[in-house]
Amino acid sequence: MVRLLIFSLILFSFETSARQSDPRAEVLSIRFHQHPEFFRVVLEIEKVREFYSASLKDPERLFVDIFQAKLKPGLHGTSAEIKSPQVKALRLAQKNPSTVRLTLELIPGPGHKEKIYYLTNPTRLVIDVYPETGARSPASPPVTPSSSSMAARENQQKGETAGKPPEPASTGYSLVRQLGLGVKRIVIDPGHGGQDPGCISPSGLKEKDVALDLARRLKAMLEKEGNFEVFLTRETDITLPLEKRTAFANEKKADLFISIHLNASPRKNRTGVETFYLNFSPDPAVNELAARENASSSKNIHELKSIVDKIIKNTKYEESRDLAEKVHKHLMQNLKQNFGPREDLGVKGGPFWVLIGTEMPAILVEASHLSNPKEEAALKTEPYRQTIATGIIRGIIEYVKSLGKG
Ligand SMILES: [Zn+2]
Incomplete structure (x- = not known):
């Protein structure tokens, strides 16, 4: 049904740490061209953060979703009929306020392969569509007179970015959703513990x-809520490696995994909630946070290849993202209702070890900032903690209901 391709990227670029009022990167232009062996689309974009692509049938098409992006006004409603052996038509649209979608309608029949990667100076996302038989392996990227320098640069980045398109995963959604099964078991993971305090407020x-306190609240409230069996990865203040937390959730055959954390930033005025699912991120701020959260793993963040493989095998990508969005939405809503307006740092992909290898939808919530005096003060209070827990639970319930059960 859905052919999943998850392309993960690390972009070694410098970003300003200043948060702009509109954090979305603008898609500035689109170009496309039929090369002898493939059809190429080039999207010039201010900044490539994260993208996701999948193939769909009936009609056969390929889409690429570019997250945290917006179209330059003149590009809204871009569409074109294409005379290509691979591609019939092309459309570019603002799918929702934070996602730009490129859709390529494909010529049905012979099958196709695609390669998606990004280049810099200027920053652009490149989508090449080949006929199935004509596709070259990533080891020999397309080289035409017009693209040789592009290919050379692509080679340099290939290790992290333009990996071999993975074999089609059977589906974007797990059996749980396909069969309309409900969520029964939830594993809540209180971050850190024992010798690892995590971040410490002033x-x-x-x-x-x-x-740990938030996790206990979540367990108590979820068990009251209905037919959930809830397990904590740690019930007390013990040291627990990240890999053991993931293994615990898999052993329990949990249906959901939720890791609870609090954030810290060198910028004291930074506030708000961030919710993550597993993916690479080119955003240095996300990678910095992930490096901190990954510190208690014996593994090295630079083991990129193995991470990429595991992410690609992780067919829970869409569900994790969906769960993250629902939890984040309710957590933000509940905090706003009870404690006033606040910054929404959004739902993001991030390379968190604790999410790698989970066999169920898995997210990591950075529920507030211990480094911000206001949020720190609030975090000391029962009502604020209860508001966080209630928000997370509302998100879980909405997610469970969206599965058709619960
Ligand atoms: Zn943490």
Whole structure:
């Protein structure tokens, strides 16, 4: 049904740390051209953050979703009929406020392969569509007179970015959803613990303690809520490696995995909630956070190849993203209702070890900032903690209901 391709990328670019009022990167232009062996689309974009692509049938088409992006006004409603052996038509649209979607209608029949990668100076996303038989392996990227320099640069980045398109995963959605099965078991993971305090607020409040308290609240409330069986990866203040947390969730055959954390930033005025699912991110701020959260793993963040493989094998990508969006939405709503307006840092992909290898939809919530005096003060109070827990639970319930059960 859905052919999944998850392309992960690390873009070694410098970003300003200043948060702009509109964080979306603008898609500036689109070009397309039929090369002798393939059809190429080039999207020039201010910044490539994260993208996702999949093939669909009836009619046969390929789409690429570019997250945290917006179309330049003149590009809205771009569409074109294409005379190509691979591609029939092309459309570019603002799918929702934060996602730009490129759709390529494909010539049905012979099958196709695609390669998607990005280049810099200027930053652009390149989508090449080959006939199935004509596709070259990533080891020999397309080289035409007009694209040789592009290919050379692509080779340099290939290790992290333009990996071999993975074999089609059977579906974007797990059996749970396909069969309309409900969510029964939930594993909540209070971040850090024992010798690893996580981040510590100026007055000495430790992330590990707040995370454990939030996890206990979540367990108690979820068990009251209905037919959930809830397990915590740690019930007390013990040191627990990240890999053991993931293994625990798999052993329990959990239907959902939720890791609870609190954030810290060198910018004291940074506030708000961020919710993550597993993916690479070219955003240095996300990678910095992930590096911190990954610190208690014996593995090295630079083991890129193995991470990429695991991410690509992780067919729970769409569900994790969906769960992250629902949890984030309700958490933000509940905090706003009870504690006033606040910054929405959004739902993002991030390379968190604790999410790698989970066999169920898995997310990591950075529920507030211990480094911000206001949020730190709030985090010391029962009502604020309860508001966080309630928001997360509302998101879980909405997700469970969207499965058709629960
Ligand atoms: Zn943490």
